[in-house]
Every structure is written in C-alpha cells, then in structure tokens.
Amino acid sequence: MRYLMLVIERDEPDRAPTPETETWVAEQDASGARVLGSRLRPGAAVRRVTVREGATVVTDGPFSESKEVIGGFDIIEAATLQEALAIAAASPGARDALVEVHPFWPTEP
Template identity: 70%
Template structure:
C-alpha cells in the first residue's frame, strides 16, 4: 500500500538536507520503501490556483497566519499502516520540531471506490 508522507515544519528561506535526513533517504531508497520524495521551497514561492467563473485566480500562499508549512514530502510503499508509521517515525523530522502526516493513497489498480480493498499484507 502507498502512503504520502507530508513533513510539516517551520517556514525557512533555505531548506538544506541534513546528514540525518540523507541517511534516512538512503536507507529507505535502498530497501525500496521510498518511491520518491522532494524538498519544497519556502512559503513565499508558493502560489494557489483557483478557477472561478471561468477566470483563473492566482494568489500567494495562505501562510500569513500559519506557523507550519509543507517542507517536503515522500511517497512510501509499505506493507501496511504499521510499517508506514514506523518509517515515518524514523524520519529525523518526527523527532525535532516537525510533524509528519501519513496519508494512505486510494488504490490505483482500478478498484478505487467504496469497495476498494487491499489483500492483507500485499502491496497494491
């Protein structure tokens, strides 16, 4: 099953990968659990897009009141929720000032919807 890990952290102008994050990435790349992941630029570079009445409205990020922003994300392939949570708990961000959200994917094998299910233990 696939999970999106969103790393919620304080907004900073520069976001450099630390050695411990590099270790985490290397470990889960090697095991095949980490499908992909990226660092994201600071809130000032974020734009929101909405189309209303046929008009495209682009605004700055809604971050004036928000303390935490999405600093990065990873897509994880895990056997189940426990495994995904364990991988997230190993992320250095989970130990510091950040929070990690783990979002399960809808299955993408054509069985999406209310009846979608994943056979126990196997990857979808």
C-alpha cells in the same frame, strides 16, 4: 500500498539537508520503501490556484494565515499502515518537526 508523508514545520525550515536526513533517505531508497521525495521551496515560491465562475485566480505565497509549512514530502510503499508509520517514525522530520502520513486512495477497481 502507497502513502504520502508530509514533513510539517512550524517555521520556514533550513533547506540544507542534514546527514541524518541523508542517511534516512539512503536507507529507505535501499529498502525500496521510498518511491520519491524532495524538500520544497520556501513559502514565497508557493502559488494557490482557484477557478471560480470560469476565472482562474493565482495567489502568491507566503500565506500568513498558515502557522505551519510543508517542508518536504516522501512517497513510500508499505505493506501495512503500521509499516508506513514505522518508516515515518524513523524520519528525522518526526523529531525535528512532525510527519503526516496520508494513504493513497486505491485507483484499482
């Protein structure tokens, strides 16, 4: 099953990759668990899109009401939720920030 891991930071994160993060990424890539992942641009680059009554509204970030920012994401493959949680726990983000693990909704009937 696939899971989305969101690395949630309390402040705008330092965007430079750390050796610890690079090691975690290399290990997950080598094991085949990590499908895709990336750091994200700062909040000022974020846009919110809403459509109301046929009108598209785009709002520029950052969004001051947000106390936390998504610093990065990974899509991982794991046989069980417990395995996905173990992968997340090994992530440097779990120590430096926090990691949310979101199971994908199955699309197969």
